[in-house]
Amino acid sequence: MRIHLIAAARPNFMKIAPLYHALDQVEWARPVIVHTGQHYDINMSDAFFNDLGLPDPHIHLGIGSGSHAEQTGNVMIAYEKILLKERPRLVVVVGGVNSTMACTIAASKVVYADLPEGSRRPVVAHLEAGLRSKDRTMPEEINRLVTDALADILWTPSPDATENLLKEGVPRQKIENVGNIMIDSLEMMRQKIVAAEAFSALGLSRGRYGLITLHRPANVDSPDILAALCRLLIAVSERIPLVFPVHPRTRKNLVAFGLLDGLQQAEKMILTEPMNYVRFMNLVFNCQFVITDSGGIQEETTYLGIPCLTMRPNTERPITVDQGTNQLCTMESLGPRIDRILAGAAKSYHVPERWDGRTAERIVNVIRSKMLFN
Numbered sequence: 001m002r003i004h005l006i007a008a009a010r011p012n013f014m015k016i017a018p019l020y021h022a023l024d025q026v027e028w029a030r031p032v033i034v035h036t037g038q039h040y041d042i043n044m045s046d047a048f049f050n051d052l053g054l055p056d057p058h059i060h061l062g063i064g065s066g067s068h069a070e071q072t073g074n075v076m077i078a079y080e081k082i083l084l085k086e087r088p089r090l091v092v093v094v095g096g097v098n099s100t101m102a103c104t105i106a107a108s109k110v111v112y113a114d115l116p117e118g119s120r121r122p123v124v125a126h127l128e129a130g131l132r133s134k135d136r137t138m139p140e141e142i143n144r145l146v147t148d149a150l151a152d153i154l155w156t157p158s159p160d161a162t163e164n165l166l167k168e169g170v171p172r173q174k175i176e177n178v179g180n181i182m183i184d185s186l187e188m189m190r191q192k193i194v195a196a197e198a199f200s201a202l203g204l205s206r207g208r209y210g211l212i213t214l215h216r217p218a219n220v221d222s223p224d225i226l227a228a229l230c231r232l233l234i235a236v237s238e239r240i241p242l243v244f245p246v247h248p249r250t251r252k253n254l255v256a257f258g259l260l261d262g263l264q265q266a267e268k269m270i271l272t273e274p275m276n277y278v279r280f281m282n283l284v285f286n287c288q289f290v291i292t293d294s295g296g297i298q299e300e301t302t303y304l305g306i307p308c309l310t311m312r313p314n315t316e317r318p319i320t321v322d323q324g325t326n327q328l329c330t331m332e333s334l335g336p337r338i339d340r341i342l343a344g345a346a347k348s349y350h351v352p353e354r355w356d357g358r359t360a361e362r363i364v365n366v367i368r369s370k371m372l373f374n
């Protein structure tokens with residue numbers, strides 16, 4: 001069974017890796033990695049393939065950056081050609097980036113004209129289905145809504161995601177709570193992460209620094225908001241060292257808004273290039289807290305029991321707040337929350353069900369039982 005695994009942007013690579021490795025071990029599956037090229041810098045893409053033991057993408061669409069419509073349209077046009085040539089039986093899309101939606105649309109509408117009815121298009125499965133921030137100003141929310149409306153199989157990471165889909169009228173038999181695939185990657189790479197010592201290479205002490213990641217348009221695309229965030233982070237860095245691997249979108253805006261110098265001059269603020277998976281996760285494993293607007297990091301910190309301060313008004317991963325270590329923060333509440341963490345007051349937490357490193361195995365079993373013998 002030819003199975004396309006769609007990878008496009010940095011957070012996708014950790015989601016396809018465990019599944020690729022699991023499918024590569026069963027004789028009935030031929031996993032094919034399709035990289036759309038949405039992320040293309042070495043440290044946003046190739047570095048992750050190396051770390052995660054993935055082969056070079058079998059197919060590369062080379063799309064690159066663009067406006068939302070350009071990027072989505074270019075992926076659809078390029079991927080439709082591949083679909084017609086390759087005729088995969090199953091297409092697995094992950095997460096909620098523009099390429100996730102674009103490949104879902106292309107695969108849902110393609111027609112393998114000369115094949116019998118019932119096999120004229122691939123089955124589309126969405127891994128990490130059902131996440132909802134209920135905030136349609138976020139491009140990912142639109143991508144997730146469209147993807148979930150079209151996908152034939154919906155693999156959710158947690159019960160709240162399953163509930164969201166049921167409320168939207170998705171038939172129960174299309175949904176399976178398979179757990180959180182990011183935890184599979186983390187467990188797969190644990191030994192290397194622990195051995196990496198990225199934090200000590202930056203002169204930091206275990207448990208005595210904070211880690212920052214920021215890249216959401218709502219935080220980094222407006223000069224006023226980004227300037228206010230920089231002032232806030234510089235103030236925090238006067239109390240505890242902070243390390244900040246800077247996403248390309250954020251770097252571009254820090255330069256354009258004249259904010260980069262101020263950050264670089266802050267004595268205990270360490271700015272770095274985006275890091276590969278293993279080094280970055282080593283920084284997560286050993287930090288005292290994370291300040292972020294990323295999705296995946298909210299989950300990884302909950303799994304690891306590390307306080308996570310999310311600079312957003314909402315999250316599509318509410319289980320990390322209800323059960324985990326995550327707290328949604330505003331500019332006003334960040335300081336007091338850091339005070340409490342520095343004073344040793346940790347939020348109690350437990351790890352959600354099926355965040356156990358066995359999600360890829362469950363998915364392989366579902367594919368086998370749903371598709372192989374049908």
Ligand code: UD1
Pocket residue numbers: 009010011038039040041044065066096097098099139140215247248249252295
């Ligand atoms: C994308 C996803 C977002 C995800 C994030 C993870 C969408 C709508 N957004 O946001 O959900 O959380 O990836 O990183 O799909 N750039 C580079 N090099 C690269 C890639 C991008 O320099 O390898 C720069 C380009 O200037 C580009 C900008 O970053 O225009 C934004 O890239 P893009 O993929 O459009 O969105 P992200 O902000 O990365």
